[in-house]
Amino acid sequence: xxxxxxxxxxxxxxxxxxxxxxYGTFHALKNINLTVAKGEKIVLCxxxxxxxxxxxxxxxxxxxxxxxxxxxxxHSLHNxxxxxxxxxxxxxxxFQQFNLFPHKTVLENCILAPMRVRKLSRAEAEAxxxxxxxxxxxxxxxDKYPAQLSGGQQQRVAIARALCMEPKAMLFDEPTSALxxxxxxxxxxxxxxxxxxxxxxxxxxxxxxxxxxxxxxxxFMADGEIVEENDPENFFRAPKHQRTRAxxxxxxxxx
Amino acid sequence: MTLDFSxxxxxxxxxxxxxxxxxxxxxxxxxxxxxxxxxxxxxxRAQMRVPSFLVTAFVEVIxxxxxxxxxxxxxxxxxxxxxxxxxxxxxxxxxxxxxGAYAIEIIRGGVESIPTGQTEAGLALGLHKHEVFRFIVLxxxxxxxxxxxxxxxxxxxxxxxxxxxxxxxxxxxxxQRIEAExxxxxxxxxxxxxxxxxxxxxxxxxxxxxxxxxxxYPQR
Ligand SMILES: Nc1ncnc2c1ncn2[C@@H]1O[C@H](COP(=O)(O)OP(=O)(O)OP(=O)(O)O)[C@@H](O)[C@H]1O
Ligand SMILES: [Mg+2]
Numbered sequence: 001x002x003x004x005x006x007x008x009x010x011x012x013x014x015x016x017x018x019x020x021x022x023y024g025t026f027h028a029l030k031n032i033n034l035t036v037a038k039g040e041k042i043v044l045c046x047x048x049x050x051x052x053x054x055x056x057x058x059x060x061x062x063x064x065x066x067x068x069x070x071x072x073x074x075h076s077l078h079n080x081x082x083x084x085x086x087x088x089x090x091x092x093x094x095f096q097q098f099n100l101f102p103h104k105t106v107l108e109n110c111i112l113a114p115m116r117v118r119k120l121s122r123a124e125a126e127a128x129x130x131x132x133x134x135x136x137x138x139x140x141x142x143d144k145y146p147a148q149l150s151g152g153q154q155q156r157v158a159i160a161r162a163l164c165m166e167p168k169a170m171l172f173d174e175p176t177s178a179l180x181x182x183x184x185x186x187x188x189x190x191x192x193x194x195x196x197x198x199x200x201x202x203x204x205x206x207x208x209x210x211x212x213x214x215x216x217x218x219x220f221m222a223d224g225e226i227v228e229e230n231d232p233e234n235f236f237r238a239p240k241h242q243r244t245r246a247x248x249x250x251x252x253x254x255x
Numbered sequence: 256m257t258l259d260f261s262x263x264x265x266x267x268x269x270x271x272x273x274x275x276x277x278x279x280x281x282x283x284x285x286x287x288x289x290x291x292x293x294x295x296x297x298x299x300r301a302q303m304r305v306p307s308f309l310v311t312a313f314v315e316v317i318x319x320x321x322x323x324x325x326x327x328x329x330x331x332x333x334x335x336x337x338x339x340x341x342x343x344x345x346x347x348x349x350x351x352x353x354x355g356a357y358a359i360e361i362i363r364g365g366v367e368s369i370p371t372g373q374t375e376a377g378l379a380l381g382l383h384k385h386e387v388f389r390f391i392v393l394x395x396x397x398x399x400x401x402x403x404x405x406x407x408x409x410x411x412x413x414x415x416x417x418x419x420x421x422x423x424x425x426x427x428x429x430x431q432r433i434e435a436e437x438x439x440x441x442x443x444x445x446x447x448x449x450x451x452x453x454x455x456x457x458x459x460x461x462x463x464x465x466x467x468x469x470x471x472y473p474q475r
Contacts (some may be wrong), residue, residue, distance in 0.1 A: 062375055088381040099376035103394045103472045112390060113380035147473040158376075165380060 011074055013038045013169050013200045014059055018068035021054055021224075028054045029065070030224040038168075041201045043211040043232075046221035047247060052204040055221070056171045059202065060091045073168055089117065092162030096174040098154040100146035100161070106133065107142040110161045118165065125164070132160040136190050152183030156190055169200035176207060206251055212236065220244045262437040263446045266429075273429030274450050280346055280425055281412040281458060287351025288411065292358025292404075293393065296366055299359075300388055310359065317356035323417055325349055330421045346415070346423035354411040361407060365400035366392055398470040405462040412458045413451065426450060 014036040021029035028051050036042055044052050057063040058070060061077055061084045070077045072087045101109050110129035114120045120128065133139045136156040146154055155175055162170060172191065176184045188210050195201055195214040205211070211218050211232050218235040220228045220243075228235070228244045239245045263270070295314070298306045317325065326349040333340060340348070369392050377387035397404070416427040426447060434443040 060379055062378060085381060085383075088379060091379075093376075093379040095372060095376060097370075097372050099370075099372040101373065101376070101391055101395075102474060103398075103470075113377075113382055116386055116390070117381040145472045147475050161380070 011038075012036060012071075013040070013073060014202070015071040016055075016058070016068065017070075019058060019065050019070060020067035021051075021058060021063065021065045028224050029058070032068070032226060034219070034226065036169075036200065036202060039198050039200055040216050041195050041199075041214050042203065043215040043218045044202065044204045044221065045206055045208075045211070045218065045247070045251075046227075050221040051224040052221055053173050054224075056093075056173055056202055056204060059171060060088055060093055062093075089165070090168040091171060092165055092167035092169070093171040094155070094158050094162055094173070094175045096178050098146070098151070098158045098178070100154055100158055102146050105143050105145055106138070106149070106157050109146070109157060110164045113161075114164050128164050128166075129160070132163040133157070135163065136160045150183060151179045152186045155179065155183075155187045159187075159190055159194070163194075167199075169202070170194065172201065172203040172205065174204050174206075176205065208236065208248075208251060220247065222247075258442060259439060260442050260446070262433060262439045263442050266433050269429050269433070270426070270446070270450065273424070273426035274454060276343075276423075276425040276429075277412075277415050277427075277451075277454060278457075280343070280350060280415040280418060280423065281408075281454075283347040284350030284354055284411050284415070285408045287347065288354030288358045288408070291351060291355025292362045295355065295359035296362045297385070297388055299363060300366070300384070314356045314359050317353055318360070322349070322353055322414055323420060325353060326417065326421055342418070342421045342423040345421060346418035346425075350411055350415065350418070353414070354407065357407050358404065361400050361403050362397060364403075365396035365398075368399045369396050394470070398466075401466050401470065405459070405466070408462060409455055409458055412455060416451070426454075 012035045014034065016032050016034040019029055019032040020027070032055060034055075044055065046052055054063055058065045059072055061079075064079060065077075073090045075083045075086045077083055077087060101112070104112065107126065107129055110133065111120075111122065111125035114125040114128055115122060118125075130139060130142065133142055136159055138153055138156050138160065141149060141153060141157070146157070149157065159175075175191070176187050179187060184207070188207060191201070191203070191210065192214055201214075203210070215232045217229055218232050219226055220235075220239075220241070222243050228239065228241050230240075236248065239248055295310045298310050301307075326346065329349050330342070330345050333345070373391055373395070374387050377391045378384075382390070415425050418425055419428040419431060422428060430443050430447045434440050437443070
């Protein structure tokens with residue numbers, strides 16, 4: 001006999017079934033099947049143009065998929081605005097280019113969506129913002145503008161801004177690729193601590209150290225397909241496919 | 256020929272009021288133009304077919320016809336439709352519509368210059384398209400084109416002189432009256448030129464000041 005709560009926890013956070021995606025005639029995602037459980041941490045890697053960004057952007061409907069089914073936190077994405085709203089309400093996203101709003105201070109960046117979307121009062125939104133800014137260790141910069149921060153600080157603000165919506169899952173699209181090397185660690189540390197707290201995470205990244213440290217599964221994509229997936233231990237030790245081996249060889253040579 | 260500027264100095268009060276009339280027309284016209292510009296771009300962004308078409312048609316008609324004809328059209332056509340407006344209101348309306356069409360074009364350029372990542376970040380946070388436009392895109396977009404918008408508004412300020420054609424109260428109509436009464440054409444228009452220059456410079460200063468205060472955030 002199953003307890004009602006059990007069926008709920010058994011429901012996956014993200015379920016993609018037979019998903020296809022085209023840009024015009026270009027076939028960007030081919031028959032994607034992926035299930036991410038609550039609390040699971042996925043690292044997505046693969047060569048440039050393999051469709052990693054496209055895949056995670058389908059999860060929060062920044063891209064429209066053309067076949068198959070995507071269900072996120074119980075909401076089936078069928079291009080109706082209600083489902084899209086519901087999904088974006090519970091899924092946060094962090095971008096390679098930070099995408100902070102330049103005309104708003106750090107604090108204002110963090111309270112806009114909580115006030116408009118979660119309908120928090122300004123006081124509540126500010127309290128939430130300060131909590132998460134502390135959490136990413138940048139509380140003292142609340143009144144600065146994005147342009148006054150370093151890349152690493154900006155990305156941590158972007159993470160805090162997403163956390164202010166109290167999401168159930170977070171998508172990361174190469175969050176450290178635009179950073180100077182000395183700033184990569186501070187952002188990765190933030191992500192590791194988020195992972196430790198049980199956040200469901202899907203990260204496009206080539207930071208293999210991070211993958212080893214937190215990932216439950218590493219997924220390798222090429223040409224719009226999922227080629228291989230495994231737990232990090234086996235993924236790195238014994239990659240099955242030639243393309244994975246070639247890719248890992250290249251990545252690790254650079255590190 | 257001897258110059259006699261006393262005709263002008265004697266009329267300094269009329270000229271001062273004329274200059275104020277001009278400034279009033281300019282500021283009211285700019286305000287309406289700004290509202291039309293922002294609303295027009297918002298409508299274009301909503302990508303609904305009929306409203307978008309209407310905005311585009313409006314912009315093309317205004318930009319491809321002379322202002323003098325536009326103001327006469329409003330002045331003589333509206334009464335046919337049963338709407339009676341005094342010359343000053345008509346002038347403000349004409350200036351606002353004309354400036355608004357150019358503002359739509361300029362602001363649209365600014366909006367297009369904003370990286371799509373800004374919009375995506377807003378959408379990913381759960382904001383709707385109209386909120387993304389209003390709270391995220393609009394201000395940086397206007398900042399990006401603020402110099403062009405300012406030049407357009409200086410032009411609008413000078414265009415107020417055409418409103419003399421429907422006898423709106425402004426500086427050129429005051430000058431024409433002085434000239435008609437005194438026959439001192441050179442002195443009159445020499446003085447008007449000077450006053451318009453001052454008005455232009457003052458408008459430029461005002462717009463720069465507004466820009467400095469509104470866009471006081473640092474940029475990369
Ligand atoms: N808006 C678009 N229009 C047309 N083609 C696109 C668009 N976005 C992506 N593509 C194409 O789809 C393919 C997958 O792109 P995607 O950005 O998902 O790759 P990626 O794996 O994230 O690569 P990278 O590591 O360079 O970020 C690429 O070939 C890309 O050129
Ligand atoms: Mg990418």
